[in-house]
Amino acid sequence: MVLKGRPKTFDNYDALEKAQKIFWEKGFEGTSMCELVSGMGISRQSLYNTFGNKHDLFISCLEYYIHESSKKFRDLLTSDTISAKEKLNQIIEMVIDNYTCLESKGCFASFAIQEMAQKDPEVKRLLDGKFERSYKQMHEFFEQSLENGKISSQLSAEELTNLFDSILISVTSLCKLSNRDDQIRSLFGIFLKQIQFS
Amino acid sequence: MVLKGRPKTFDNYDALEKAQKIFWEKGFEGTSMCELVSGMGISRQSLYNTFGNKHDLFISCLEYYIHESSKKFRDLLTSDTISAKEKLNQIIEMVIDNYTCLESKGCFASFAIQEMAQKDPEVKRLLDGKFERSYKQMHEFFEQSLENGKISSQLSAEELTNLFDSILISVTSLCKLSNRDDQIRSLFGIFLKQIQFS
């Protein structure tokens, strides 16, 4: 294929990341196309040509966020080089770092659950998929670790997954309230108390 | 004081409750004053006279919701007639009933955390207050029950509170995803496993 005409000068993913941060701060309904044009650093025309309308753009942002955040999570969970205990510790630190980061607290997907899941079927489908996949990855991790004898627990693999998943999701709300840092740390401590590492 | 003129014909709390449900379904930014006028069953003029502008109305809705939901919660926790075990069971059933109700899933306060807490200081203040108060009520309940010997646990009163609070908050998100009913039940089961009742 031969390229003709002026080549693209901006990176789609850079632009998407900027848009996603704006949506995250102000919400879907609370964000205007003018703000997006300014914030993404491209012209109105380029925005519509590349990403379609406002809703299309939001969906692309959500897909991109899901893709990026899932990648980090999966890479850590399926790593071969570190122990089960170390995996959990690193995930916990990653979550605390990402969710309590000053500029945009919480998680874009959790925000989307509350603003959009009920009224937007496409958003709901994406979120169902994301949370189901990460649930399955966690479940596989706990199941294998129990079978291997790397960990043991009073709780089943399913219960450990349910609890860890629940704590992760609750942190995305807790971190938006004041003075909850101790509670967040405590929750992961409680979770780790349920497990004996060998 | 002597009343003059035509008396009020609608109930403020009825109107607030209707407005709150609309905000909950569509979000603050996603709801128009026209929808509120229709949905609240009063005229535009009466709405502005009674509740002020859109933001004022939202704040009133949130205050009303917080007041109503806190009342139920506190009444159950501080009841003298039922055992600690029965209290927890009733709270759990109440939460599952309220949060997984078909017409409006989840919790209006949790929704407000995600859409509003970051950008609206007044909303943030109300939510901080609400969640802090219910945290303290739970903490007091667990502390007293441990001291009384009504319950015992490997976990401290603080840890039990942190965990129960976390599960409650996570359920407000989980219930908006598909096929999470079993997980929600399981979470409360895990929590109850942490406690021995006497």
Add this chain to the structure above:
DNA sequence: TGCTTTTTAGAATGATTGTTCTATATTGTA
């Protein structure tokens, strides 16, 4: 130099927004 495509800024569009205003009807008390 032409041709093609992407880039840009900004005007134009028509719909919708939150809010105020006008005008009138209703229902109580004095």
Add this chain to the structure above:
DNA sequence: TACAATATAGAACAATCATTCTAAAAAGCA
């Protein structure tokens, strides 16, 4: 009957919204 307060419907307003259109500059290739 007069007065006061609340009720109503709907017009009016200026602002903002998402989207499309216009027109011209920029940057590659044949």
